[in-house]
Amino acid sequence: xxxxxxxxxxxxxxxxxxxxxxxxxxxxxxxxxxxxxxxxxxxxxxxxxxxxxxxxxxxxxxxxxxxxxxxxxxxxxxxxxxxxxxxxxxxxxxxxxxxxxxxxxxxxxxxxxxxxxxxxxxxxxxxxxxxxxxxxxxxxxxxxxxxxxxxxxxxxxxxxxxxxxxxxxxxxxxxxxxxxxxxxxxxxxxxxxxxxxxxxxxxxxxxxxxxxxxxxxxxxxxxxxxxxxxxxxxxxxxxxxxxxxxxxxxxxxxxxxxxxxxxxxxxxxxxxxxxxxxx
Amino acid sequence: xxxxxxxxxxxxxxxxxxxxxxxxxxxxxxxxxxxxxxxxxxxxxxxxxxxxxxxxxxxxxxxxxxxxxxxxxxxxxxxxxxxxxxxxxxxxxxxxxxxxxxxxxxxxxxxxxxxxxxxxxxxxxxxxxxxxxxxxxxxxxxxxxxxxxxxxxxxxxxxxxxxxxxxxxxxxxxxxxxxxxxxxxxxxxxxxxxxxxxxxxxxxxxxxxxxxxxxxxxxxxxxxxxxxxxxxxxxxxxxxxxxxxxxxxxxxxxxxxxxxxxxxxxxxxxxxxxxxxxxxxxxxxxxxxxxxxxxxxxxxxxxxxxxxxxxxxxxxxxx
Amino acid sequence: xxxxxxxxxxxxxxxxxxxxxxxxxxxxxxxxxxxxxxxxxxxxxxxxxxxxxxxxxxxxxxxxxxxxxxxxxxxxxxxxxxxxxxxxxxxxxxxxxxxxxxxxxxxxxxxxxxxxxxxxxxxxxxxxxxxxxxxxxxxxxxxxxxxxxxxxxxxxxxxxxxxxxxxxxxxxxxxxxxxxxxxxxxxxxxxxxxxxxxxxxxxxxxxxxxxxxxxxxxxxxxxxxxxxxxxxxxxxxxxxxxxxxxxxxxxxxxxxxxxxxxxxxxxxxxxxxxxxxxxxxxxxxxxxxxxxxxxxxxxxxxxxxxxxxxxxxxx
Numbered sequence: 071x072x073x074x075x076x077x078x079x080x081x082x083x084x085x086x087x088x089x090x091x092x093x094x095x096x097x098x099x100x101x102x103x104x105x106x107x108x109x110x111x112x113x114x115x116x117x118x119x120x121x122x123x124x125x126x127x128x129x130x131x132x133x134x135x136x137x138x139x140x141x142x143x144x145x146x147x148x149x150x151x152x153x154x155x156x157x158x159x160x161x162x163x164x165x166x167x168x169x170x171x172x173x174x175x176x177x178x179x180x181x182x183x184x185x186x187x188x189x190x191x192x193x194x195x196x197x198x199x200x201x202x203x204x205x206x207x208x209x210x211x212x213x214x215x216x217x218x219x220x221x222x223x224x225x226x227x228x229x230x231x232x233x234x235x236x237x238x239x240x241x242x243x244x245x246x247x248x249x250x251x252x253x254x255x256x257x258x259x260x261x262x263x264x265x266x267x268x269x270x271x272x273x274x275x276x277x278x279x280x281x282x283x284x285x286x287x288x289x290x291x292x293x294x295x296x297x298x299x300x301x302x303x304x305x306x307x308x309x310x311x312x313x314x315x316x317x318x319x320x321x322x323x324x325x326x327x328x329x330x331x332x333x334x335x336x337x338x339x340x341x342x343x344x345x346x347x348x349x
Numbered sequence: 350x351x352x353x354x355x356x357x358x359x360x361x362x363x364x365x366x367x368x369x370x371x372x373x374x375x376x377x378x379x380x381x382x383x384x385x386x387x388x389x390x391x392x393x394x395x396x397x398x399x400x401x402x403x404x405x406x407x408x409x410x411x412x413x414x415x416x417x418x419x420x421x422x423x424x425x426x427x428x429x430x431x432x433x434x435x436x437x438x439x440x441x442x443x444x445x446x447x448x449x450x451x452x453x454x455x456x457x458x459x460x461x462x463x464x465x466x467x468x469x470x471x472x473x474x475x476x477x478x479x480x481x482x483x484x485x486x487x488x489x490x491x492x493x494x495x496x497x498x499x500x501x502x503x504x505x506x507x508x509x510x511x512x513x514x515x516x517x518x519x520x521x522x523x524x525x526x527x528x529x530x531x532x533x534x535x536x537x538x539x540x541x542x543x544x545x546x547x548x549x550x551x552x553x554x555x556x557x558x559x560x561x562x563x564x565x566x567x568x569x570x571x572x573x574x575x576x577x578x579x580x581x582x583x584x585x586x587x588x589x590x591x592x593x594x595x596x597x598x599x600x601x602x603x604x605x606x607x608x609x610x611x612x613x614x615x616x617x618x619x620x621x622x623x624x625x626x627x628x629x630x631x632x633x634x635x636x637x638x639x640x641x642x643x644x645x646x647x648x649x650x651x652x653x654x655x656x657x658x659x660x661x662x663x664x665x666x667x668x
Numbered sequence: 669x670x671x672x673x674x675x676x677x678x679x680x681x682x683x684x685x686x687x688x689x690x691x692x693x694x695x696x697x698x699x700x701x702x703x704x705x706x707x708x709x710x711x712x713x714x715x716x717x718x719x720x721x722x723x724x725x726x727x728x729x730x731x732x733x734x735x736x737x738x739x740x741x742x743x744x745x746x747x748x749x750x751x752x753x754x755x756x757x758x759x760x761x762x763x764x765x766x767x768x769x770x771x772x773x774x775x776x777x778x779x780x781x782x783x784x785x786x787x788x789x790x791x792x793x794x795x796x797x798x799x800x801x802x803x804x805x806x807x808x809x810x811x812x813x814x815x816x817x818x819x820x821x822x823x824x825x826x827x828x829x830x831x832x833x834x835x836x837x838x839x840x841x842x843x844x845x846x847x848x849x850x851x852x853x854x855x856x857x858x859x860x861x862x863x864x865x866x867x868x869x870x871x872x873x874x875x876x877x878x879x880x881x882x883x884x885x886x887x888x889x890x891x892x893x894x895x896x897x898x899x900x901x902x903x904x905x906x907x908x909x910x911x912x913x914x915x916x917x918x919x920x921x922x923x924x925x926x927x928x929x930x931x932x933x934x935x936x937x938x939x940x941x942x943x944x945x946x947x948x949x950x951x952x953x954x955x956x957x958x959x960x961x962x963x964x965x966x967x968x969x970x971x972x973x974x975x976x977x978x979x980x981x982x983x
């Protein structure tokens with residue numbers, strides 16, 4: 071059985087994995103799950119608490135909160151996951167190239183990575199959004215760039231360690247060329263830790279996306295995002311606390327679930343030490 | 350001579366897995382006992398049981414008694430056991446590279462042992478350290494005492510570790526493969542020095558090794574461990590002259606000797622089973638040339654043989 | 669000796685290490701002017717302690733690293749002068765078994781993948797049934813083909829390493845301490861397997877080890893190295909060593925017999941740093957026979973064709 075499935079056997083990993091499947095399925099099937107539209111206003115129904123019609127209540131425009139939460143999952147998950155995918159791809163190419171070619175390329179990449187490492191991701195993302203402009207694409211690019219350093223560093227460290235392994239020398243002694251060693255040995259072995267760390271980073275990216283959304287820099291109204299919803303709810307924390315609590319819970323539970331599942335995955339893949347050596 | 354360390358049919362388990370089964374060993378005062386076997390035979394675990402360190406790895410003594418100088422280790426408090434380990438039992442690990450504190454000078458690391466356990470003053474402790482280093486044939490002991498661990502070679506570090514083990518004036522030293530990480534010429538020296546020093550001071554030594562030639566070189570008695578049981582135990586002379594247990598004979602036969610015919614080094618077929626898959630009967634029977642039906646079904650009796658004993662259905666009869 | 673398969677002429681390797689912003693790089697000669705010949709079907713032992721250059725020599729002979737100077741000729745072809753593509757073809761005929769059976773197999777590969785790699789690298793199809801045949805040839809059950817290395821014991825992994833080395837039916841195999849990480853019982857199994865394979869396949873071995881006892885048991889001829897240089901070549905396993913260092917190596921091997929305990933004459937001092945070798949014989953600082961001459965001048969291997977030794981005061 072493969073490791074992602076084995077991770078479900080851990081009690082926490084299994085529960086977390088189920089939650090993640092639920093959230094992703096809901097996000098994908100959003101139009102089928104809810105009778106409401108996320109953007110149609112119904113002002114007389116504003117600030118309704120939870121009821122049979124509106125399970126989680128309604129927001130300031132009388133829109134169904136559950137509907138917006140589900141559509142918000144679409145935004146939050148797709149933006150974070152796409153951003154991290156871009157980040158992983160760029161980071162792996164950069165990190166592998168630096169470790170493989172060494173010399174000035176390695177020194178330059180390491181320097182830039184170390185430099186960007188000393189700024190918090192949120193700062194990098196804010197600067198980038200300021201340059202690109204707000205909106206889903208801007209946030210996506212900003213998050214992607216903010217996390218490149220992490221994956222570059224991890225991939226480079228993995229490849230550097232793997233390069234010294236005897237099985238690489240063994241392949242060379244058989245006559246293997248660079249392409250064979252890179253694509254058949256180094257990258258496949260570096261992949262598992264990078265992917266797991268990407269998964270964990272997606273959790274951070276969801277928070278970052280929500281934060282940028284909260285500042286009004288993310289998806290623009292009426293498209294819902296968890297951060298944007300929390301921002302809207304912050305105006306009436308005491309009168310209608312559900313408007314901010316439910317998107318907040320969605321972020322928190324999803325991020326915790328990603329971490330718990332990721333942890334189970336790390337145990338199953340037996341790569342804890344390798345992640346530490348990379349970071 | 351009285352027994353300093355005495356293990357009486359000690360069984361050790363980790364969780365539900367039984368790793369050692371009825372181990373009986375005695376180290377008398379001033380004696381060197383070699384504990385041999387392949388990896389996975391339970392040598393290090395036996396040493397941990399002897400030091401009362403099993404809880405560290407989640408293990409426990411499931412049956413039997415470990416006595417140090419007549420006292421039951423299980424009846425002691427953890428504080429008493431800790432005192433015993435530092436003061437009366439010295440330990441030499443396999444890897445000298447990790448046994449020393451990298452940010453403390455060599456001399457201080459040795460001094461602290463005698464200051465702590467013997468209550469010596471700074472000056473007396475240093476004098477004792479220099480004396481020990483000289484006895485361990487370390488040239489320019491004064492300079493070495495002022496050095497940092499990273500400035501020393503592996504062989505030198507292992508001598509320092511031995512000095513630390515001896516500094517508290519212990520009654521027993523347990524050395525777990527003390528030379529495996531070292532170069533051959535250095536290995537031979539360390540074994541010789543350790544053997545001589547232990548004899549000169551009347552200290553007992555439990556020497557864990559996988560190398561029968563090391564046992565032959567320094568030990569008084571030998572206990573051969575296989576898959577968590579003692580296969581054979583006794584004084585080295587008769588055992589090496591005529592090993593009664595086929596496993597003992599096989600272990601000796603694994604060592605290339607001067608003038609050996611090519612092809613006569615056969616090794617032992619198969620491998621040590623893991624604790625989950627110990628076979629029934631005699632645990633050595635799947636690899637044994639003399640195995641019979643009895644070996645497959647019933648545990649071999651422990652037979653006395655000279656001053657030792659052997660656990661085998663078909664022991665070689667001494668000539 | 670039979671016809672030579674490998675000829676090594678004045679082979680040297682110089683390594684530089686360190687050299688950062690504030691430090692000068694330091695240089696050491698890992699292998700110094702080594703000249704030797706390995707005959708077809710011969711088992712040549714190279715023995716010495718860590719840092720003596722034996723592993724570097726092994727890699728130089730296979731041109732896994734580039735020599736600083738010198739030549740290696742394999743069956744008439746100078747491999748130190750081959751182009752990368754010609755060298756790759758040549759690799760079919762020579763192989764290596766590594767010391768560490770744990771890191772020498774890719775943890776993601778199954779045994780079938782490991783054994784197919786030599787063919788894949790040479791752009792060939794794996795002949796049908798070959799994987800199973802290879803496993804059986806090294807004494808492993810063919811059912812193991814689908815297992816991963818972590819499911820195997822150290823001895824089993826080393827058998828896989830040997831099978832991989834022999835996959836393309838080479839003439840020459842470098843064995844770099846193939847048993848140093850194994851139990852003595854398993855070491856004896858592996859040595860027996862290597863001897864058997866050599867007889868069956870007519871292989872030529874270069875056997876690297878730190879254990880003179882093992883080398884004397886297994887090898888036809890023995891080269892003793894100390895700090896990068898050859899100090900003695902023993903013509904057979906029975907000849908007594910003449911170099912004081914080779915003598916000390918011999919003495920370090922205890923016999924498994926309490927009746928033959930010996931008091932060894934311990935070597936003085938420590939191995940000098942290869943980065944700052946003293947002038948003269950590299951062994952002089954530890955040698956019981958060293959004279960002033962030894963500390964001034966470096967002894968060369970003498971002209972004795974059968975038993976050369978590099979010492980001013982041989983035994």
